[in-house]
Amino acid sequence: MRQIWFTRGYLARLSQIPTWQACARSAHSVFCAAALVAVAGVVVGAGRTSANTQMTAAAFQAWVQDFRRDALTKGISPQTFDAAFAKVKAPAKSVVKSVSTQPEVVRTSGDYVSSLVSDGRVQLGREKLEGHRALLSSVESAFGVDARVVVALWGVETYYGRLSGKHSIIQSLATLAATHRRRAKYWRAELLAALKIIEGRHVTAENFKGSWAGAMGHIQFMPTTYHSHAVDFDRDGRRDIWDSKADALASASKFLKAKGWVPGEPWGFEVRLPENFDFDRAGPDVKLPLITWQKKAVVPAKGIGWPEVNGRLRLLLPEGASGPAFLVTQNFSVLMRYNPSTRYALAVAHLSDRIAGAPDFAQAWPSAKNALRRGERKELQRLLSAKGHNIGPVDGIIGATTREAIRAFQKVSGLPADGHPSQQLLSRLRTASNN
Ligand code: CA
Numbered sequence: 001m002r003q004i005w006f007t008r009g010y011l012a013r014l015s016q017i018p019t020w021q022a023c024a025r026s027a028h029s030v031f032c033a034a035a036l037v038a039v040a041g042v043v044v045g046a047g048r049t050s051a052n053t054q055m056t057a058a059a060f061q062a063w064v065q066d067f068r069r070d071a072l073t074k075g076i077s078p079q080t081f082d083a084a085f086a087k088v089k090a091p092a093k094s095v096v097k098s099v100s101t102q103p104e105v106v107r108t109s110g111d112y113v114s115s116l117v118s119d120g121r122v123q124l125g126r127e128k129l130e131g132h133r134a135l136l137s138s139v140e141s142a143f144g145v146d147a148r149v150v151v152a153l154w155g156v157e158t159y160y161g162r163l164s165g166k167h168s169i170i171q172s173l174a175t176l177a178a179t180h181r182r183r184a185k186y187w188r189a190e191l192l193a194a195l196k197i198i199e200g201r202h203v204t205a206e207n208f209k210g211s212w213a214g215a216m217g218h219i220q221f222m223p224t225t226y227h228s229h230a231v232d233f234d235r236d237g238r239r240d241i242w243d244s245k246a247d248a249l250a251s252a253s254k255f256l257k258a259k260g261w262v263p264g265e266p267w268g269f270e271v272r273l274p275e276n277f278d279f280d281r282a283g284p285d286v287k288l289p290l291i292t293w294q295k296k297a298v299v300p301a302k303g304i305g306w307p308e309v310n311g312r313l314r315l316l317l318p319e320g321a322s323g324p325a326f327l328v329t330q331n332f333s334v335l336m337r338y339n340p341s342t343r344y345a346l347a348v349a350h351l352s353d354r355i356a357g358a359p360d361f362a363q364a365w366p367s368a369k370n371a372l373r374r375g376e377r378k379e380l381q382r383l384l385s386a387k388g389h390n391i392g393p394v395d396g397i398i399g400a401t402t403r404e405a406i407r408a409f410q411k412v413s414g415l416p417a418d419g420h421p422s423q424q425l426l427s428r429l430r431t432a433s434n435n
């Protein structure tokens with residue numbers, strides 16, 4: 001995944017865009033996330049949308065002919081191109097609609113994780129772990145990534161291959177490349193990469209299916225990611241992430257290894273914080289050895305003793321000080337390379353634990369009533385800005401800058417400085433602003 005617009009602030013914003021489920025059937029695809037970042041400009045920047053939702057079939061055909069000339073100079077044969085585009089005559093309405101309509105749904109991390117880590121998904125994950133034991137063991141030996149994590153990722157991405165998407169990849173990517181002008185370069189590169197997959201005879205044009213945003217197969221790789229990380233693990237000459245579980249699971253593992261997965265290290269674990277914990281000295285950039293957290297009187301939440309951890313850990317508070325707390329390792333950050341969302345990584349991590357037989361979270365998640373809607377997030381930003389805090393643009397997106405401003409306000413107000421937006425915080429700001 002090489003989206004050059006993935007700035008730190010943008011990544012922080014992404015977890016606040018409550019529209020993951022809009023990403024077609026493969027709602028939780030990683031690389032679908034990349035696509036959502038790409039469309040976020042449309043979602044968030046109403047008034048500066050770049051999607052051409054009215055493109056005619058004739059204009060689209062002209063675009064295809066222009067793209068064909070380009071593709072042929074880049075190694076795609078006329079036969080491959082023409083076969084791939086044989087049924088692609090106009091922009092796909094469903095794709096244009098998916099990009100353009102992003103309903104606001106307020107979901108907390110707890111809601112998000114629970115919806116993905118259902119009893120059914122846990123049970124089927126255990127069956128997959130058992131049923132594919134030999135394959136998973138050899139994949140784990142080859143890449144060093146915990147088999148339970150690989151199975152969990154597979155489960156979160158596509159419900160173990162059941163929901164990998166039925167959209168034509170060429171139709172979807174051509175629609176996005178032709179109509180979504182502001183990200184046209186990105187979609188064009190993905191479309192070209194998709195054609196190269198067909199050119200390499202890894203998949204037939206008819207079977208070349210995925211999400212509306214171009215995420216493909218069991219593990220929802222985008223085409224460019226496919227070229228960098230897909231492997232032919234069953235050695236039949238094709239890198240087939242659509243029909244070969246061996247290729248798909250090995251490819252996901254190879255990706256995680258390439259992003260820095262540390263073999264043998266856990267993703268992290270749930271912890272309990274002591275009364276009067278100093279949140280100000282445990283911000284998102286603070287990484288400490290286990291022993292230092294122990295000295296701060298942090299304890300494992302589930303009362304099962306400390307896991308073995310070698311690397312440094314950071315404190316993760318997905319819903320602020322009033323929700324579950326976690327200490328996470330580098331491997332958690334590696335999961336976020338698959339999809340740059342804290343709640344996504346937590347869903348994969350938690351599912352992997354549950355598949356391994358661990359209990360549910362020990363601490364309760366705050367209610368969704370506590371979450372802020374977009375208008376309220378903007379109000380929060382305006383109030384912070386009026387108090388002299390730098391929050392960047394008032395866009396309703398709680399990124400790193402807004403979180404820092406929240407922490408600063410919490411500190412001077414004597415509140416736990418967790419940087420988390422909530423109804424209580426908004427009320428407090430309103431009161432403070434009226435005085
Ligand atoms: Ca293969």
